[in-house]
Amino acid sequence: MSRVLRIDGVEVHHLDADGPVTAVLAFGVGVADEQVSTLGISHVIEQLALDGAEGLESDVAGETRMSYTSMSVQGTPERVVSRLAAICERIADISAGGVHAGELRRTCRILQTEGGTAMGDSAHLAEHLNVRLGAQGWGLGAVTAQFLAKVTPQEVAEWAADRFTADNAVLALHGPMPEGLRLPLPRGPRCTPAGLDFLAQTYPAEYLSGGEEPSLSFVIEAPDATSIAAVVLLSSALRARAYRILRQEWGVVYGLEVEVVEAGGVAVLAVIVRCAEKEAADSMKGVL
Incomplete structure (x- = not known):
């Protein structure tokens, strides 16, 4: 049985099931909401929140992506209640100015050592978004957090x-409902998700990529849930058709991927082709 309720102002989605409890606390903020000068700040807060809860083990994890930041806990109901309360209390403490300069510098060094980007393995899609949007919003997925050390408490x-x-958080629970669950977060309005604000450019256009694999991207209007579902189906059909033509009929590629991102009623679909350099032109024609 599933139900939706509110605890301490947080929207909670609970699916009752046997076994351990899995809880994912997600906030509607990610890299796409940041600026170049403070890029990585959401990841910093995620790290501080998890480090600040004492006794954390492998049952707690977090991630910061383009459109959200999440923290997950798994274990017995009692453990989940304790962990979530500690994480929320730490976030409230951070909001009240409870992070000192030394702690912040140490956390920033850790994150800079980790490296990586919020787009994960979608480097080609991140690059296309950066070219189309610039160093803002969803275009920040291809930008490194080079000023992170300058972020202040x-x-x-x-x-x-x-x-x-x-008000900007959602908690997803799977398992028995934990008794005594508290989510003592500060209150505040739900934030509007970042959209896809394209630069004024003339298309079609091309640019020299930093990688060896040619890729194409397309902008598709997706104003509602039905349109978004259609884009997903389109991406699947495009991948199957392009792979059949380029791989099975022409024999010019050894791999092909299609990646999609949607925000604010618009989707960007990228096609990445893995082929020899001499086959790049034919591969792009085959996709088109």
Whole structure:
């Protein structure tokens, strides 16, 4: 049985089931909401929130992506209640200015050592978004957090107070409902997700990629849920058709991927072709 309720202002989606409890606390804030000067600040808060809860083990994890930041806990109901309360209390403390400069510098060094981007393995899609949008919003997925060391404790506190709030969070629970669950987050308005604000450019266009694999991207209007579902079906059909033509009929590629991102009623679909350099032109023609 599933149900939706509110606990301490947080929207909670609970699916009752046997076994351990899995809880995912997600906030509607990610890299696409940030600026170049503070890029990585949501990841910093995620790390501080998890490090600040004492006794954390492998049953707790977090991730910061383009459109959300999440923290997950798994275990017995009692353990999940304890962990979630500690994480929320730490976020409230961060919002109130409870992070000192030394702690912030240490956390930033850890994240810079980790490297990586919020787009994960979707480097080609991130690059296309950066070319289409510039170093803003969803275009930040291809940008490194080079100014992270300059982020101040005050900026961290203000970002947490504005974005990591009960009203901007959703908790998903799977398993028996834990008794005594508390989510003592600061209150604040739900934030509007970042859209896809394209630069004024003339299309079709081309650019020299930093990689060896040619790729194409297309912009598709997707104003509602039905349109989004259609884009997903289109991407699947495009991949199957292009792979059949380029691989099975022409024999010019050894791999092909299609990646999609949707935001604000618009989708960007990227096709990545893995082929020898001499076959790049024919591969692109085959996709088109």
